[in-house]
Amino acid sequence: MRSTKVRPRRHKHIPQRTCIACRQVQPKRELVRLVRTADGEVEIDPTGKMRGRGAYLCRQEGCWQQALQGNRLEYALRSKLTPHSRERLVQHGLEFVSQ
Numbered sequence: 001m002r003s004t005k006v007r008p009r010r011h012k013h014i015p016q017r018t019c020i021a022c023r024q025v026q027p028k029r030e031l032v033r034l035v036r037t038a039d040g041e042v043e044i045d046p047t048g049k050m051r052g053r054g055a056y057l058c059r060q061e062g063c064w065q066q067a068l069q070g071n072r073l074e075y076a077l078r079s080k081l082t083p084h085s086r087e088r089l090v091q092h093g094l095e096f097v098s099q
């Protein structure tokens with residue numbers, strides 16, 4: 001009868017995601033989602049609801065720099081970042097990071 005045992009419920013299920021730069025696990029809503037769209041561009045997804053392969057970053061400048069300067073984001077999204085996308089993400093990213 002042990003199989004019927006109900007696990008104690010946590011208060012609320014909070015989805016957690018890992019920042020691709022610092023690898024810290026955080027509640028999903030604390031992170032910013034980046035998504036690879038159907039046309040191969042990489043966009044910031046403020047609602048977290050866009051279709052496509054996603055990657056998450058902390059709201060910290062260091063993480064954005066790390067992800068965008070290296071190939072971490074490309075690796076996470078299995079996609080090449082065009083210089084244009086990269087530049088756009090750097091600029092948009094600054095709106096999302098907490099100073």
Ligand SMILES: [Zn+2]
Binds near residue numbers: 019
């Ligand atoms: Zn991070």
